Amino acid sequence: MSTIDFQEQFDHKIDNDISIEPRDWMPDDYRKTLIRQISQHAHSEIVGMLPEGNWITRAPSLRRKAVLLAKVQDEAGHGLYLYSAAETLGITRDQMYEQLHTGKAKYSSIFNYPTLTWADMGAIGWLVDGAAIMNQVPLCRTSYGPYARAMVRVCKEESFHQRQGFEVMMQLAKGTPVQKKMAQDALNRWWWPALMMFGPTDDNSPNTAKSMRWRIKRFTNDELRQKMVDVTVEQIRLLGLTVPDKDIKWNEARGHYDFGVINWDEFYAVISGNGPCNKERLETRRKAWEEGQWVRDAAMAHAKKRAARKADEQSKAA
Ligand code: BYC
16 A cells, blocks of 8 residues: 555544554654653653652551552553553653653653642642543543553543542641641642643644644643633632632633633743752652662563573473
């Protein structure tokens, strides 16, 4: 078949919502876009374990500790599914790790902020996992099969994470005045960074148009951000907290909340490596990689020994 026939077949699948699978022909730019997005997503899950991991030893009760431990462990699992999905596109896991450790690959801006109080565990589960669900539910129908299938399980787990975060916030919001203040402070600090998670505005998003055409993305960054605001404002009111945006206002004509201007200078500073915790996060990941070298060496030596033993048994049996 000529490249034109392959292209036609690919377009037919995209137009008819038939998923693209690893052995199918695909345009180079489609492959590159997916590797970029899926590996960025995988790195986000892995780096995303750090801000919450910080509170496992200081959780206020055994129950909270067990729940947080399970949540952070889920995120490791999500990272692993996503690295596996990206590998089906022809990049190796070592190459992806190298891109992360050298700062070449991005990961979500949100994980470059510090977790200062226990209420941050509530705010992350509720707002960060909440934003992740908003973005990832449509990704269950993304055009690349392995990514879409990984997202189905990830979304189920994210829903549990979002609810546990909301429950932590609810407990604090109806607690003592100090606890309620702590919840409001966490909301104030996480609100704007959570809205930045959806990426730049549509006019400044170089990848949205092609990702929409290829049905990698089903909604634009601004559409998802608006959905997040509409859902979350109601939840903030339910908690008895205040929306940290003086411009928030229901717009009857649009049927949506209007909201204030996002600090895009802050967003671009964070994604170019200059957020409050970028250096610390990357340093922690690099250190874990270096300190894990002996484990990888031992696993390889063990695998080699097993293969040699198996070959020996087979040759004796023959
Ligand atoms: N942070 O053209 P655009 C999670 C980059 S983890 C950093 O709009 P696209 C969770 C973008 O990569 C949440 N970088 O791009 C884990 C691009 O850079 P390059 C992660 C960002 O891809 C643990 C440039 O800006 N979720 O759920 O069409 C605990 C222009 O952007 C960000 C995913 O990764 C950002 N926020 O749209 C709890 C979901 N935004 O490579 C929760 C999958 C943009 O061109 N990813 N950039 O230099 C996506 O849906 C899309 O990649 C995005 C961006 C909506 C994030």
